Amino acid sequence: MARLPEGALMQRAAAGLAAACADLLGRVYGSRVVLLVGSGDNGGDALFAGARLxxxxxxxxxxxxxPGRAHPAGLAALRRAGGRAVGTAAGEELVEKADLVVDGIVGIGGTGGLRAEAEPLAGAAARSRAAVVAVDLPSGVDPGTGEVRGTALRADLTVTFGTHKPGLLIDPARAYAGVVRLVDIGLAPPRDAVxxxxxxxxxxxxxxPLPAAESDKYRRGVVGIAAGSSRYPGAAVLAVAGALRGGAGAVRYAGPAGDAVIARFPETLVSGGGPRRAGRVQAWVVGPGAGDDAAPVAEVLAADVPVLIDADGLRLADPEAVRGRAAPTLMTPHAGEAAALLGVSREEVEGARLASVRELAARYAATVLLKGSTTLVAAPGGAGAVRVNPTGTSWLATAGSGDVLSGLTGSxxxxxxxxxxxxxxxxxxxGLSARFAADGAPVSAHDVAENIPRAWREVRG
Known part of the structure; x- marks a missing residue:
């Protein structure tokens, strides 16, 4: 900002915002556009974009x-271009009749939900048939965490500037953002600030992982699957299905569902004993469909290879044994399991997903993959950049899909x-496999597993 003339960044942002609004409208001439303008720079962006429209x-x-704190230069530009400004008394009626509503109420400095005077406008936008465009992020969401602590405005399109904000990628706020369009205005965040x-x-x-010319099944890695039970044999089958398509050279299965596994996947190396007797592996997956048998979980945690703990394994694992491991540990809870591990309600985890995944990674000294509407991955200790998965889809909310993910990731x-x-x-x-499998229709976990090779080829291509 010190290197640029005053207002240059706002003009770049307004130009990108106006272009996005024009694309959404299709025909700009004669359209009715309503700007919801707060007192900050987001309001200024909206006013300058409105002047262009x-x-x-x-x-x-x-x-x-x-009115007394609206961006003065932006307001003057709008009036010079033939636009007009009114107070909130006429706002609801204008919003309900608009073709396009631009949300410039609150920017990245906002905290908590919308103020009382803005809530009726958000309600009118929800009732209106107008397309809603948020400036930088929807008003009322937390930009840094993705939390929504009150009323927030739902957008069809969010035009964000410089870099994505965490709240645009993490639920529940992500659901308010609609489609996100990034406009580069010349701000490059420092790497250590990510x-x-x-x-x-x-x-x-x-x-x-790609095999080399001299690779054999053992050099490519062997993954062990300790999953399933007499009550839940399908969990073992699905975990093996994911593992066979995950890049390792071989899959060893150790558990009570061996007959079901070998009937579906004869290439699996099935052991009748526990994990200790299964043979050498380079990583273990433990927990899916395990029921109440804690012995395999304890055996796997004692191994000196990376371990992925999922489902029942998260409930059966000794926390001290997890924290005390020398080899890497990866935990893959959904929100309910994460809540049990943290001793809080599921709603608390779902409302604060970023804080929850960091806390789990810190408390258990493990890498944590928090499954859900947005999947987050945090490094042991919870510090550093958290990864958010952009390929997820609501079609993954189906029984057994987590077992497939465990096998795939373990491989x-x-x-x-x-x-x-x-x-x-x-x-x-x-996530990509689920999108290919669904193609707009319901899918099963088996369908997701079957589409992993297609997803792999898509990424490589």
Whole structure:
């Protein structure tokens, strides 16, 4: 900001915002645009963008929530372009009749939900048939955590500037953002300031394990699966299904569901004993469908290889044994399991996902993959950048999909990926597989597993 003329960044932001609004409108001339303008720079962005739209023939009205504190240069630009400004008394009616509503109420400095004077406008926007565009982020969401502590405005499109804000990528706030469009205004955040990362195809492609010319099944890694029970044999089958497609050279299964596993996947190396007797592996997956048998969990935790703990294993594992391991540990709870591990309610975890995954990683000295509407991965101790998976889909809310993810991720661990990379790569492929499997229709966990090779090829391509 010190190197640029005053107002240059705001003009860049306004230009990008106006272009996005024009794209959404299709036909700008004659459209009705309502700006919801607060007292900060987000309001200024909205006013300058509104002036650009007004010059293209849109009828633009700014509803000023704090008339005495609206951005003066932005307000003057809007009026020069033929726009007008009104108070909040007429705001609801204007919003309900608009073609486009621009939310410039609160920016990244806001905390908590909307103030009382803004809540009726948010309600009107929800009732209106207008498209809603948020400036930088929807008003009322927490920009740094993704929490929503009160009323927030729901957008169809969020135009954010410079860099993504964590609240645009983490639920519950992500659900308020709609489609997110990033406008580069020349702000490059320093690397050590990054709080959240979202891998893209190219990042995942670099991490995927590929066999070399001299590779054999053992050099590629062997993953052990200690899962399933007489009551839940399907969990073992699904975990093995994910593991067979995850890049390791072989899969060993140790558990009571051996007959079901070998009937579906004859290439699996099935052992009748416990994990100690299964043979050498480079990583273990333990817990899916394990029921109440804690012995396999204790055996796996005593091994000197990376271990992924999921489902019943999270409940059966001795916390001290987890914290005391020398080899890496990866825990993969959903919100309910995370709540039990932290001793809080599920609603508290779902409302503060970023804080919850960091706390789990710190408390258990383990890498933690917190499953859910947005999957987060935190490194042991909880410090550093948390990774958020961008490929997830609501179609993954189906029985057994977590078992597939565990097997897939465990296989990546056995192939040599560090836990942070294995977890984020597994979640990425898993989400992409679900999207391919669903294609707009319900899917089963087996369908997700079957589409992992397609996701792998998509990323590599």
């Amino acid at each position: 007004a010059r293209r023939g849109a009828g633009v009205t700014a509803v000023l929530l704090a 709080e959240l990362e979202a891998l893209q195809h190219a990042d995942v492609a670099r991490l995927l 990546l661990l056995a192939a040599g990926l560090r836990p942070m990379d294995a977890a984020s790569t597994g979640a990425y492929l898993h």
